[in-house]
Amino acid sequence: MTTLLPRVETMVGVLYFALFAMSFDFVSGYTGYLSFGHAAFYGTGAYLVVLAANGKLPLLGAETPFVLLLVLGGLLALLLALLIGAVSFRLTGVYFAMITLGFSQVLYVFVRDWDFVGSNPRDGIAVTGRTTGFEIGVPGVDALNLAIGQLSGDEIEGLLGFVSLSTTEVSYYMVGLVVLVCYFAMQRIIHSPFGRVMVAIRENEERAEAVGYDTFRYKLGAFAISAFFAAVAGGLFAGFRRSATPENAFFFLVAGDALLAAIIGGFGTLAGPLYGRLFDETVREFLSKAGEGGGLLPYLQSQLGEATLSTVVYDGLTVGEAIDTFLNGHAALYVGLLFVLFVLYVPNGMVGTVRDRLGGRVAERLPAALGRRFDR
Template identity: 75%
Template sequence: MAWPLRYARDHLVHLAVVFVFAVYPGIYTLAVNSPLSAEFTALLPRIETLVVVLFFALFAMSFDFISGYTGYLSFGHAAFYGTGAYLVVLAANGKLPLLGPETPFMLLLVIAGVAAAVVALLIGSVSFRLSGVYFAMITLGFSQVLYVFIRDWDFVGSAPRNGVAVTGTTEGFRIGIPGVESLSVAIGQLTGDSIEGLFGFISLSATEVSFYAIGAVVLVCYLLLQRLVHSPFGRVLIAIRENEERARAIGYNTYVYKLSAFVMSGFFAGVAGALFAGFRRSVTPENGFYFLVAGDALLASILGGFGTLAGPLYGRLFDQGAREFLSKEGGGGGLLPYLRANLGEGTLSTELFNGVTVSEAIDTFLNGHAALFVGVLFVLFVLYVPNGVLGTLRMRYGGVLAKAIPRRVQQWWRS
């Protein structure tokens, strides 16, 4: 069997996931313009939401690469995400030596990853002398030091506490082949390229172009991470997670392996931060360096499945989709606006109990409480689905889904 067919057979699930993401914008457009427009608008996540899911999922994957495969929880992982994000914005504003607004964004992605990897090397060389909760706390401490530093550093902008935005240019950051205009597209909420008449009949909005461009970068990074996980290097990381003393006893320098994984993880976290800044064209200390950014990565990893690499993508999609569905009005659809628009004035004004109307009850329980419900779902996941979505499916099907499902399909076909 030729290698492309063999690869496709062995990665059937991956190809299916990529296909679903690829066709989702078209499905979403058809759905929200159908007779059930209100229902689909409330249920389906927006394309812009999926863009956020993609670049943050890469960050969560980098977190899972070190925390899920070595067992060392890096609570300070936001330091690398913020490093990549700030580097892109500062370079675009001409504040960094040798890097200016004319620097290709694809090169900035690599430089942001390298800068984050250097920070990871410095932090990891100290932190990995500890283990367990002490490792988690010292990485958190380093991250908070950087957070306070960047929040009060006047070099980044006139009001560093409020963050910094790209100034001086309205052109979006370009993803593609540097120097080849026809093979690169600009990304951004307001500055991205739109495409008309692709293949003669496909038209893409600026947000959809950003979705595909950022998705391509995330896919490449995921494949690189997956290759690392399935290499002999990745097997040693798993051995460290299962029994570090035994791995050390058979001759592995576990300190070097852990530090190397930490540096690689920092690189991809920096790339994720660069994608975030490239799309948003701004960054603040809170969404760059604050420790809760790493907390969101931990949440995505637990929901999707710790130590699964792809799990954080599904965990972040579930988290972000639930937040949007339960968001208050103005959050881009969701349950609350749908109920207000479709229940009718008579139903909304109906008294339920002690003078409380249906409308007031809806506002009380739904308006602005998305985080509360996501928290409840998180607790339920920890109690009843401790291995996360992907981890549970792997247990159910007896191994990695990319191999288990084709095997099951083959057995079913033969029977």
Template identity: 35%
Template sequence: MIVYAIIGVIGICLLFAPMLFPDVRSQEVAARICIFIVLVASYDLLIGYTGIVSFAHTMFFGLGAYGTAIALRQMGPGWDAVLLGGALGLLASLILAALIGLLSLRVKAIFFAMVTLAAASVMAVMASQFSDFTGGEDGIIYKVPKLFSPATKLLTDDDGKVLRIFGAKANGKMAAYYFVFFGSLILYFIMLRIVASPLGTVLEAIRENEMRAEALGYRVVLYRTAIFCIAALIAACAGILRALWLKYTGPETSLSFAIMIDILLMVVIGGMGTMTGAIIGATLMSLAQFYLKDLMEIASQATAGIPLLPDLLAPDRWLLWLGILFILLVYFFPAGIVGTLSKRGGH
């Protein structure tokens, strides 16, 4: 019950984020949480449910984002560009995932992880080098469909002014957020369906004992390749949502190895092999990354008269405290927050 209560609170906050948190920064955090829930859950399909360790997840995320971004820059801010660019990103992700899976999933886990790391590194280098298409290190700035423009009025009063819904303007920014929210929600429910299907059961069997699953007649390599492709497609869809929300795509926002580390941390914090863990892990990590520095600044000012404490709580040391928080979470929740609470009867 505790887990469901936490998820319920997070879900309500995300659903009503434009009304509850009208400032630009808070909406950026809410949209990022929605996208990363999908990204983390899709990665959990690999590492948590199937036992596949991959470092190429950001590559597929980036392909979806770059495909959409390049099409929008070349063709203009139309839905045809979104559909074509997104489709090309999905196709490229599917082809690469199938090739990597069929050629590499036969080897041991550590070797497959190294193959995916190499593939992701090559993709990041290509994004930086092919600057005519990708914008290089500077990335791409582009316009999105008019529906998502802040100047677009979704609802107006008799005087033609934008209506406010509980204080939030009913404009293109709200439309963009709810496009991200409901897009993420649909992708998340698709993954829940996969986990609850016979395919999900086979994947868990492969994770627990690959040799036994093979002996039972399951073609392990094909199943592992299939889920690798599915996870890649979902990650690419998350990239499309990210590109439409940010109106900017670059190596740091879509292909950075730091994003891969964030995904791993979110999976561990939430709990591997639990779809609900992705919601809690992505939310906690995103909130910490955006607001921990602010909290430390307040704490530093509040303890100004105490020796050493203001220096220890200086905002510049937020990464140190983030690391400490992560260590404490792993210590007290060794199976992740959802996994540990479930074992203790909190589920």
């Protein structure tokens, strides 16, 4: 089982990046406007956390509560989204996607060459002004705060008399708590009258305008809300990793990974990107190099006997060499092939396909379907 499931540390990354992918799906999946520049907001949240922890921001010291930093990063990204959206939503389709990508790349180049963040901004920034972990909980109440990150120092022993949690496991649950709260908040918005208009814009924007809705304001609002949650995800990323770089925070391929998770999990499902990211990371770790997750390669090398591994299969190529050649370091190749297969044969993604089979939302239909099955 450990061969198939990702490590706990990997799962923490799945959670905070899934939140970013959900924020991407919030605007792109429910309004139909692809935001290829969404990494700008993710990076904003990440850099604000690190810069504040290093004491480089006015009024925000190293001891500023982490939850407050997440909110402030979200608000800063929200304002940035309003500025970008005010220009970008004058366009539609591929032109909107490309202009948001352009804004993101402008920020990426700016941050990469911004001497304020450090002596070598191209290498990114790391937390140096804070020796403790970033605490999630109720600010000011120590008993209701637990720190995230490998250097957090928080470890729980004997919880409820028998459960013990390592620092990484504590991070998993605390990051998961924030992601869960953000998910429910986005779900509530989607199922509000505001969310109904978002879906109406996706289905037929001209008709929504004809009914009397100011679609520009609704699109701008959805864009700003999604930017807020994207920045929260970036803040969780920086808080757990204690560092950020232009490449893993602001680069446009970060938004590309969110698009990949949304398509695999189910575009326009909100929960789908979580499963899509989990599937992506599971495959990557399962096909990882030896020593990087206990995946298929080390499993085969440990389970197959020496005689089998040394058996020649073709033109001097042994079984061991073949396994190493086709598996070692090629996880991204197989993920790409799986992505193509999903686009071709599972266009609605995992959650979307299950929803179609059940005839409605999974949370509503699945219990009823299971009940009918067990009643037989």
